[in-house]
Amino acid sequence: MEILKVENASKIYKDNGIAVEALKNIDLSIQKGEFLVIAGPSGSGKTTLLNLLGSLDVPSSGKIFLEGEELSKKTKKELSQMRLAKLGFVFQAYNLIPVLTAIENIEFPLMLRGVQERTRRQKALEIMRELGIAELAKKKPNQMSGGQQQRVAVARAIVNEPIIVLADEPTANLDSVAADNLLDLMERMNREKNITFVFSSHDLQVIQRGRRLISLKDGSIIDDKICE
Amino acid sequence: MIFKIAWRNIWRNKRRSIIILTSIAIGLGFTMLYDCIVRGSVQQMLDNAINSHTSHLQINNAGFNSNKIITNNISHSDSIINKVASLPFIKYYSPRVLNFGMITSAANTSGITLVGIEPEKERNVTIIHKSLTKGTYFSTNPNEILIGEKLAEKLEVDLNDKLVLVSSATDGSVSSEMFRVVGIFKTNSSEFDKAYVYVPIKTAQKMLLLGDNISQIAAITDKPENINTYKSILQSKLDYHFEIFTYQELLPLLIYYVQIANDSMLVMYIIIGTAVLFGIINTLLMSVFERVHEFGVLMSIGMRNGKVFRMVIEEAFILSFVGTIIGFCLGLIGYYLLSIYGLDLSVFSESLSAFGMSTILYPKLDLGVIINSIFIIPITAILGAIYPALKAIKLQPTEAMRYV
Numbered sequence: 001m002e003i004l005k006v007e008n009a010s011k012i013y014k015d016n017g018i019a020v021e022a023l024k025n026i027d028l029s030i031q032k033g034e035f036l037v038i039a040g041p042s043g044s045g046k047t048t049l050l051n052l053l054g055s056l057d058v059p060s061s062g063k064i065f066l067e068g069e070e071l072s073k074k075t076k077k078e079l080s081q082m083r084l085a086k087l088g089f090v091f092q093a094y095n096l097i098p099v100l101t102a103i104e105n106i107e108f109p110l111m112l113r114g115v116q117e118r119t120r121r122q123k124a125l126e127i128m129r130e131l132g133i134a135e136l137a138k139k140k141p142n143q144m145s146g147g148q149q150q151r152v153a154v155a156r157a158i159v160n161e162p163i164i165v166l167a168d169e170p171t172a173n174l175d176s177v178a179a180d181n182l183l184d185l186m187e188r189m190n191r192e193k194n195i196t197f198v199f200s201s202h203d204l205q206v207i208q209r210g211r212r213l214i215s216l217k218d219g220s221i222i223d224d225k226i227c228e
Numbered sequence: 229m230i231f232k233i234a235w236r237n238i239w240r241n242k243r244r245s246i247i248i249l250t251s252i253a254i255g256l257g258f259t260m261l262y263d264c265i266v267r268g269s270v271q272q273m274l275d276n277a278i279n280s281h282t283s284h285l286q287i288n289n290a291g292f293n294s295n296k297i298i299t300n301n302i303s304h305s306d307s308i309i310n311k312v313a314s315l316p317f318i319k320y321y322s323p324r325v326l327n328f329g330m331i332t333s334a335a336n337t338s339g340i341t342l343v344g345i346e347p348e349k350e351r352n353v354t355i356i357h358k359s360l361t362k363g364t365y366f367s368t369n370p371n372e373i374l375i376g377e378k379l380a381e382k383l384e385v386d387l388n389d390k391l392v393l394v395s396s397a398t399d400g401s402v403s404s405e406m407f408r409v410v411g412i413f414k415t416n417s418s419e420f421d422k423a424y425v426y427v428p429i430k431t432a433q434k435m436l437l438l439g440d441n442i443s444q445i446a447a448i449t450d451k452p453e454n455i456n457t458y459k460s461i462l463q464s465k466l467d468y469h470f471e472i473f474t475y476q477e478l479l480p481l482l483i484y485y486v487q488i489a490n491d492s493m494l495v496m497y498i499i500i501g502t503a504v505l506f507g508i509i510n511t512l513l514m515s516v517f518e519r520v521h522e523f524g525v526l527m528s529i530g531m532r533n534g535k536v537f538r539m540v541i542e543e544a545f546i547l548s549f550v551g552t553i554i555g556f557c558l559g560l561i562g563y564y565l566l567s568i569y570g571l572d573l574s575v576f577s578e579s580l581s582a583f584g585m586s587t588i589l590y591p592k593l594d595l596g597v598i599i600n601s602i603f604i605i606p607i608t609a610i611l612g613a614i615y616p617a618l619k620a621i622k623l624q625p626t627e628a629m630r631y632v
Contacts (some may be wrong), residue, residue, distance in 0.1 A: 054528070057626045063296075109529055
């Protein structure tokens with residue numbers, strides 16, 4: 001089942017008045033339950049593509065559909081609502097809210113959706129137990145290691161039961177053991193909960209774990225293959 | 229949770245928050261205290277004027293207030309006095325005889341206002357009996373006189389000295405009477421002390437050929453705030469030959485001064501509020517610029533502009549509210565201490581008494597002070613937060629997340 005579709009999307013940035021084409025005529029279809037890695041060297045357009053998929057940015061031309069709905073037709077408010085309900089984000093720098101504890105960070109998207117305090121606390125705890133990070137509940141980001149923070153970030157990304165999680169170089173700041181653990185966790189979520197994961201990475205460790213690999217170079221897809 | 233985040237955000241930069249909190253608290257505390265002192269001092273001036281002579285209500289014959297001639301007096305005074313005394317809101321009353329005259333001592337002469345009073349009744353209406361610095365209040369001797377300290381200085385007299393009072397009687401003749409000084413008073417108004425002398429009403433009536441007639445009835449009511457209603461009731465009980473004046477009508481300059489003092493204090497609060505406004509803009513702008521990346525993340529995960537806006541506004545509200553509470557408590561402590569010990573300005577006693585002001589000022593805390601101090605700062609702080617909040621919601625998630 002197709003959940004995300006990109007049709008002939010291009011993105012042009014202005015850099016000091018000079019137009020830079022970050023993405024060129026991208027066509028892409030993502031199916032439910034995929035574990036997909038977008039790979040490519042720095043400046044190849046991975047993050048730009050992920051931003052377009054996550055409706056954080058709009059293409060200069062072309063169309064993007066999420067569950068059949070065209071994103072460019074949505075208002076800013078509708079896009080916010082859609083991101084909250086249907087998308088989960090994991091960032092390279094974890095990006096947890098520094099003033100909140102781990103459990104509060106996980107609760108945060110639930111709060112934004114208006115879930116009652118008691119229910120959201122229960123749900124956040126449930127996910128923390130599932131991910132094996134329950135003991136971190138009361139810790140603030142600065143009291144956790146990078147790996148722990150990224151696990152909490154994953155929990156935050158999946159707590160709203162999104163249809164797709166977009167992870168921008170999630171292991172870039174982790175050592176190999178922590179990166180492996182994180183990938184194990186994401187793989188398990190993908191397998192058990194059928195959550196679709198889309199990664200951007202140039203890390204071989206991540207690339208090897210992807211079940212579909214899209215290679216980008218200079219803003220164009222140069223390869224799209226299913227990995228065994 | 230937005231409130232929780234806002235609260236914790238404030239304490240991320242403790243020093244900055246403490247500086248702005250302190251400036252709000254100290255600014256507000258002192259402004260509030262100053263407001264209390266100003267309100268207290270103008271209230272004291274008003275009270276001094278009411279208590280030294282004016283009273284809450286004055287009942288005269290029509291035209292007497294604008295032209296105080298002795299021939300314009302109240303005849304059949306007993307029935308009028310009884311009518312006034314029978315009203316439930318009249319707590320105390322005092323019939324008076326008033327006339328202009330000259331007073332002469334062996335050393336000097338001065339123009340005065342002669343006030344004939346029933347000593348026991350006047351005791352309840354004014355504070356002359358409490359203002360005696362020398363001598364005693366009236367005894368049974370009919371030719372006793374109370375004069376002010378300033379007048380005594382001018383006439384160069386002291387207790388038991390003789391004075392001759394000259395005034396025109398109702399038949400147009402010039403009447404004179406000799407009095408002995410039994411008491412010297414000092415009120416908060418040096419002008420009053422120079423001009424007013426008190427004698428027993430019977431003596432004044434006899435001297436001025438008034439019979440039982442009087443010039444005026446001064447009255448104290450139970451609730452001065454209802455004075456205009458009381459005036460209407462009283463007016464309906466008395467016929468048109470009488471005119472009734474409230475203290476507000478008799479002391480228009482003082483009432484105007486009270487109004488000006490209240491308005492000027494509002495301006496003070498607005499000045500403090502403006503300072504807070506720019507302090508809040510500065511603090512929150514710095515805070516927003518420090519968190520651009522974080523706002524990008526919050527927006528990426530689906531936080532809508534409304535909630536981002538609310539969070540910044542709540543930060544301003546918390547800062548201003550906490551500052552206001554601390555400032556209000558500081559103001560209250562200052563008010564409490566000053567209401568016990570007073571603010572002693574006796575070094576300026578000469579100039580203060582020229583304006584009818586007391587030398588020890590006591591603050592007054594009323595609803596106006598509370599409303600001004602509790603609402604103005606948080607309101608201006610919220611206004612000040614609008615600009616930083618707009619800055620925050622105008623951020624684009626992707627650009628904000630690239631911001632380091």
